[in-house]
Amino acid sequence: MNNRIIWLILDSVGMGELPDAYQYGDEGSNTIGNVSKAVGGLKMPNMIELGLGNIDNIKGLNRSHHPKGIFARVAEKSNGKDTTTGHWEMVGIYSENGFPIYPDGFPKVIMEQFEKAIGRGYLGNYAASGTEIIKELGAEHMKTGYPIVYTSADSVFQIAAHEAIIPLEELYEICQKTRELLVGENAVARVIARPFAGKEGEFVRTSNRKDFSLEPPKDTLLDHVKSAGMDVIGIGKIEDIFAGKGITQAVHTKDNMEGIDKTIEFMNKESTGIIFTNLVDFDSKYGHRNNYIEYANALEVFDQRLPEIIKHMKDDDILLINADHGCDPTTASTDHSREFVPFVGYGKTLKEGINLGTRCSFADIGQTIAEILQVQEIGLGESFARDIMK
Structure with a gap:
């Protein structure tokens, strides 16, 4: 059998x-x-x-x-x-x-490397609900084009971006570069692409999430x-x-x-x-x-x-x-x-x-x-x- x-x-x-x-x-x-x-x-x-x-x-x-x-x-x-x-x-x-967690956000040295790798600034860098942080920072993201970075009690480096501002493939590329940065003592379990859509006050996460795991x-x-x-x-x-x-x-x-x-x-x-x-x-x-x-x-x-x-x-x-x-x-x-x-x-x-x-x-x-x-x-x-x- x-x-x-x-x-x-x-x-x-x-x-x-x-x-x-x-x-x-x-x-x-x-x-x-x-x-x-x-x-x-x-x-x-x-x-x-x-x-x-x-x-x-x-x-x-x-x-x-x-x-x-x-x-x-x-x-x-x-x-x-x-x-x-x-x-x-x-x-x-x-x-x-267990994997490293960052309840107070990621250290300055990591975020400096992140900015250098992706060639632009960022918003956020604190522990937050994914739906709440796009409410808080979504409009500023639309104006600046800067991705939104956040974490949680899990070992995750999450990157949110509006699909009309940072296209999916570009967001995935940013996540891949981030994955390559986070090694050794900073090897988080997952870097997660968190794309969203809609207009201010009506932002919604899309189903195009992608995880970049160890x-x-x-x-x-x-x-x-x-x-x-x-x-x-x-x-x-x-x-x-x-x-x-x-x-x-x-x-x-x-x-x-x-x-x-x-x-x-x-x-x-x-x-x-x-x-x-x-x-x-x-x-x-x-x-x-x-x-x-x-x-x-x-x-x-x-x-x-x-x-x-x-x-x-x-x-x-x-x-x-x-x-x-x-x-x-x-x-x-x-x-x-x-x-x-x-x-x-x-x-x-x-x-x-x-x-x-x-x-x-x-x-x-x-x-x-x-x-x-x-x-x-x-x-x-x-x-x-x-x-x-x-």
């Missing part, structure tokens, strides 16, 4: 603070639990049927008496709470120190699968997170619904290996904006589409669903939160109702996939393949 993995990442859908959350200022964070409480309960019958509500210590969801899937609570071993750290750990990279420092599960002659299809921002390394085919998406559409499209094609999808709206549109109502709605809409995904699974396909960190929209913070993440799996080749308890690393998932696909181990995490396969 030739299993294929359909791997969905519900970006930022955490399920309760990790023991060291206090070191990150994240005490009390519980993305699923707090969202459910804030809206008077989440309607996620399909995920509950697979076992989401049966995960140890999960809050705000009903339990299933006969869950059809496998399920676990998974801790992050690496030090961090961002997209790159989480995704890299899943496929075999432990990040001991390349993973070593081969990962994705490289092993690719080297074995199988497909690694990245949907959403997966290609960006891994700087294209280990990816055989990629498609970028504008929202969760297109991410699901593209996943199903690839499921219906002949392929092997992994279809790896990141659904980012939970995080980017609702978590960071503390919009718990729309966060809840996005969870329920995903759940409504789950039967459609399952319907398109081949007999030997395995569906795995987990998150990469938290981003509790009910707390005062607009940043990611250091949380456990839920993990749910389903497939005709898997047992039913298996509670895998609390796992010590996101890499347990990657190690399990390596064993199922019979490729090289990733050197991190413990496989639970034998516990779940029929």
